[in-house]
Each structure stands twice: as C-alpha cells, then as structure tokens.
Amino acid sequence: xxxxxLNGKPQDVDVPGDTPVLxxxxxxxxxxxxxFGCGIAVCGACTVHVDGRQRRACVTPVSSIAGRELTTxxxxxxxxxxxxxxxxWVRHDVVxxxxxxxxxxxxxxxxxxxxxxxxxxxxxxxxxxxxCRCGTYARIHAAxxxxxxxxx
Amino acid sequence: MxxxxxxxxxxxxxxxxxxxxxxxIAAVAAxxxxxxxxxQVSVTPDRSAGLQAFAQIERVLLHPRCVNCHVxxxxxxxxxxxxxxxxxxxxVDGKGVAPLNCATCHSTQNSPLAHAPPGLDTNGQPGxxxxxxxxxxxxxxxxxxxxxxxxxxxxxxxxxxxxxxxEHMATDHLVAWGWxxxxxxxxxxxxxxxxxxxxxxxxxNGAPCDTREPLRTSAGRTRAAANEDFLTNLRVVAESTTVVxxxxxxxxx
Numbered sequence: 001x002x003x004x005x006l007n008g009k010p011q012d013v014d015v016p017g018d019t020p021v022l023x024x025x026x027x028x029x030x031x032x033x034x035x036f037g038c039g040i041a042v043c044g045a046c047t048v049h050v051d052g053r054q055r056r057a058c059v060t061p062v063s064s065i066a067g068r069e070l071t072t073x074x075x076x077x078x079x080x081x082x083x084x085x086x087x088x089w090v091r092h093d094v095v096x097x098x099x100x101x102x103x104x105x106x107x108x109x110x111x112x113x114x115x116x117x118x119x120x121x122x123x124x125x126x127x128x129x130x131x132c133r134c135g136t137y138a139r140i141h142a143a144x145x146x147x148x149x150x151x152x
Numbered sequence: 153m154x155x156x157x158x159x160x161x162x163x164x165x166x167x168x169x170x171x172x173x174x175x176x177i178a179a180v181a182a183x184x185x186x187x188x189x190x191x192q193v194s195v196t197p198d199r200s201a202g203l204q205a206f207a208q209i210e211r212v213l214l215h216p217r218c219v220n221c222h223v224x225x226x227x228x229x230x231x232x233x234x235x236x237x238x239x240x241x242x243x244v245d246g247k248g249v250a251p252l253n254c255a256t257c258h259s260t261q262n263s264p265l266a267h268a269p270p271g272l273d274t275n276g277q278p279g280x281x282x283x284x285x286x287x288x289x290x291x292x293x294x295x296x297x298x299x300x301x302x303x304x305x306x307x308x309x310x311x312x313x314x315x316x317x318x319e320h321m322a323t324d325h326l327v328a329w330g331w332x333x334x335x336x337x338x339x340x341x342x343x344x345x346x347x348x349x350x351x352x353x354x355x356x357n358g359a360p361c362d363t364r365e366p367l368r369t370s371a372g373r374t375r376a377a378a379n380e381d382f383l384t385n386l387r388v389v390a391e392s393t394t395v396v397x398x399x400x401x402x403x404x405x
Contacts, residue, residue, distance in 0.1 A: 018261075040268035041257040042237075054251055059259040059268060064276055107251065114250035126251050129238035 004065050006031075007075035017063030021055075022046045024062045025072060033073040033102050037131070044130030047103040047110075048072050054110040073102035081151055082109050088147035096134035104130050108144045118148055188323050190315035191352040193359075202357030205350035206300050212347050213291060213299065215340040217330035221282035223292040231338045246284040254280040262334030270334050272326055279326070283310065297362035304359050305367050314355050321351050 003012045006029065013028050025031045025048070034057055037045030041056035048057045049071040076082035085108045088094075095101050104127070111118060111126040118126070123144050132140065212218060220228040220236075229236045243249040248256070258280030259271040272279040283289040287310050291299050302308045309317060321327055331344045340347065354360075 040263055040265050041259070042267065042269075053253060054256050056257050056259070059257070059263055059271065061260055064260050064278065066276075110251035125239050129252055129256070 002062050002066050004062075004067060005069045007071055008069075008078070011070075013062065015062060018061045020058050021048065021060045021062050021065060021070065022057035025057060031072055031074050035099055035102055037100065037103070042131075043100070043103075044107060045100050045103040047106040047130065049076075049106060049110060052110075052113060054107060073106060076105060076109055081112050081147075084147045084150040085109050085112065085143070088143040088150065091146060092139045092143040094136055094139040094143050096132075096136050100130060100132045100134075104132065104140055108140070108147065111144065112148055112151060116148065116151060118144070120145075188319050190318050191355045193314070194356050197356070197358035197360070199357065199360045202354050202360040205354035205357065206359070206361070208342065208350035209303075209347070209354060210295065210299055212330075212340045212342055213303065214295065215330075216338070217333055217340050218327075219292055222289055223282075224288065224290045227282050228292075242282055242285055242288070244285050246281045254278070254282075262332070264335065266336035268334070270329065270337070272329055274325070281326070287311065294368065297365035298368055300361035301365050301367050304361055308367065314359055318351055318355055322348050 001012050001014050002017060003010065005011065011029065013024050015024055015028055019028075022034060022036060025034050026036070034048055035045040036058065037043035039058050041059040044056070046057040047054050048060075049055070049069075050060070050065050051068050052071075077086050082105075085105055089101070089105060094104075107127055107130045111123065115122055115126075120141070123141055127137070127140055127144065213222075216228070216231050216233050220230075220233060226239065226241055227236045228234060238252055240252045240254070241249040243253070248254045255278035257269040258278055259269075260273040260276065260278050261271040262268070263271070270280070287308075289302075289308065289310055291302050294302060303317070304314075306312055310320075312320060328344065330340055333339065
C-alpha cells in the first residue's frame with residue numbers, strides 16, 4: 001500500500017511501486033483530467049504537481065511520491081493562482097481540441113508560483129516544455145501574461 | 153489506452169528488474185559501496201604511464217554521456233550534444249530553475265522507451281542533476297592538458313582530492329549511469345571497468361598533467377572562448393542535422 005495526499009486528501013493505493021502516477025490517477029483513482037500524450041515525458045500532457053513542483057506523471061513511479069502532496073488539474077482551481085490561470089484561459093478562449101490543456105494549465109500555474117512576474121522570455125521558456133498540436137501557443141502566452149497581472 | 157497502460161507499466165517493471173540485475177555488476181565495478189579503497193600514489197611515479205592513463209580517461213570524459221552536463225551553462229543532450237529541450241537552466245544547486253527542474257522530466261529510473269529523459273534514483277527520489285553553479289566543473293571545449301588540469305585541480309574539480317576524485321568516478325551513481333543510459337544512447341568508448349583502471353593507474357603515478365598548461369577556471373581560455381566553442385558546436389550540429397535526423401536510433405535527452 002502506498003500513501004500520499006491527493007488534492008489535499010489522504011489517498012492509499014494498492015499498486016506496484018513502479019506504476020506510473022498517471023496510471024494510478026486514471027485507472028486506480030479515476031481522475032482522468034491528467035492526459036496520456038507521449039508516455040516519455042516529452043509532451044507535458046500528463047503534468048501534475050508534486051509538493052508544488054511540476055512532474056511528468058507518465059514517468060513518475062508512484063513509490064516516489066509516497067508521503068508527498070500530489071495536485072492534479074481537478075484541484076488546481078482551489079487556490080488563487082490556479083483560479084487566475086483558469087479564468088485567463090477562459091477569457092482568451094485558449095483551448096482548441098483541449099487534449100494538452102490540463103498539462104498547459106498545470107505548467108502555467110507552476111510558472112506563476114515560481115515567478116509571479118514572468119517576462120515574455122520566461123513564459124516562452126517555461127511553456128516550451130508543453131506541446132500543443134493545435135498550435136494555441138500565442139493564446140497560451142497571452143493567457144499566462146494575463147493571469148500574472150491578475151495575481152500581481 | 154488500456155493496452156498502452158499495461159504495456160507501459162509492465163515495461164517499467166521490466167526496466168526495474170533489469171536495473172536490479174545490473175546493480176551487482178555496478179557494485180563490483182565500483183568496488184562496492186562503502187568498500188572503496190583509494191589508490192595510493194606511488195613513491196616512484198611513472199609520469200609517462202600517468203599521462204597515458206589520462207589519455208584513456210579523456211576519451212570517456214569527452215563523451216556526450218559526461219560532457220553534456222559538464223558545460224559552461226545550460227546542459228546539452230543526446231549523442232550529438234544538441235541543445236537541451238526544453239531550454240532548462242542550471243540553477244544554484246544544479247537541479248534546474250523552477251518551474252523547469254531536472255526532476256520535472258527526469259524521474260527515478262530510465263524509461264524502457266527510446267527518446268525518454270533518463271532517470272536516476274537518489275534515495276527513492278529523482279536525482280538527476282548537473283554540477284552546481286558555484287562549481288560548474290565545465291570541461292566543454294577543453295581537451296588534452298587543459299582538460300587534465302581542470303579535472304585534477306580541486307579549484308576546478310569540485311574541491312576533490314585525488315582520492316575523492318577517484319571515489320567519485322568509481323562509485324558515484326550518476327557517473328555509473330553513463331554505462332546504463334537506457335535505450336538509444338551511445339555508451340562511452342570504454343567499459344566502466346576499463347575506465348576505472350586508468351583512473352587508478354593515473355593516480356598511482358601521481359595524476360600528472362602538462363605543467364606548462366595554465367589552470368583554466370572557466371571553460372576554454374576565457375568565457376568568450378567558451379561561448380565561441382559552444383556556438384561552433386551548435387553550427388556543426390546544425391550542419392549535420394539532416395544526417396542526424398535521419399539516423400534510425402538518434403537519441404533524445
């Protein structure tokens with residue numbers, strides 16, 4: 001049994017320790033907001049936060065998050081920064097197909113928690129680790145800037 | 153999706169099983185954790201033998217498995233020393249700058265799949281890192297006597313004595329990773345055991361370097377020279393891109 005906190009609540013899962021967090025979330029716990037994209041930590045669709053730092057859930061063994069705080073897209077709107085990012089996403093109508101967007105939002109929140117006043121270059125650098133096949137990058141960039149203003 | 157779930161999960165389990173089988177081999181090569189015995193410097197060192205030993209060591213140090221992170225600033229990646237994707241930074245502790253830390257993508261184990269960022273387990277947590285900002289240990293762009301000096305001298309090698317340097321090369325688990333880099337990554341030109349031997353031989357013979365060589369505390373002759381070396385490398389990579397991208401087993405991070 002592996003225990004951790006999931007979105008602020010205690011969570012126990014009875015799975016092998018090397019099971020990727022992504023599969024634990026989607027198959028064991030039933031939280032499907034975190035997406036499978038590339039499966040090799042390159043696209044960012046599976047981004048979650050572990051103790052506030054972003055991690056690629058597809059390559060993160062669940063044993064490595066024992067005793068830690070795991071936050072997913074389902075709860076990211078529970079705090080000020082997450083809510084500001086979600087609001088900006090809606091204002092800028094960022095989403096096209098939407099598949100990558102939970103990862104994009106998680107990455108944007110991680111950026112704004114680390115850097116409340118990111119420059120354009122900071123945004124480009126941080127968000128470049130999350131791929132969007134619809135090419136919504138310009139709207140993502142604008143929404144991150146807008147969210148930064150909202151929490152300033 | 154369900155099929156991929158099972159495939160990926162079982163693949164990771166296979167990877168762990170393979171790592172577990174490889175561990176005893178690594179332990180033997182390293183002399184066993186906790187049993188490391190540094191080589192004593194001979195009272196009659198053979199300078200020529202020491203220099204020859206470094207020539208062998210250098211072949212490994214300049215291999216992408218090592219030099220990709222022993223760089224002036226941001227890390228490189230892959231067998232062709234390409235710029236790292238995403239554009240991460242070193243950070244004070246060598247573990248990146250939030251929100252893009254090494255641990256964001258580098259987990260606790262190598263993926264069994266090609267092109268995935270490699271992993272490293274440090275006490276159950278992601279341990280991937282490069283040298284810290286206060287001691288970059290950059291040897292990108294250096295070779296021969298200049299590299300020898302930078303690696304040997306505590307001022308530029310992380311404050312290590314010869315014994316500490318040998319212990320690092322023989323037992324550090326990130327160094328050992330270079331010989332277990334996961335799929336689609338080229339191995340260094342020597343085996344781990346064949347690397348440990350010239351390290352020991354070099355130290356036995358006083359780890360000599362060309363005494364005429366000045367100690368370079370930045371990579372290259374100057375920072376500007378290091379930057380120029382870096383740009384030159386990028387140009388070489390860019391010119392070879394069509395060939396590289398066509399390679400069937402070209403690796404990523």
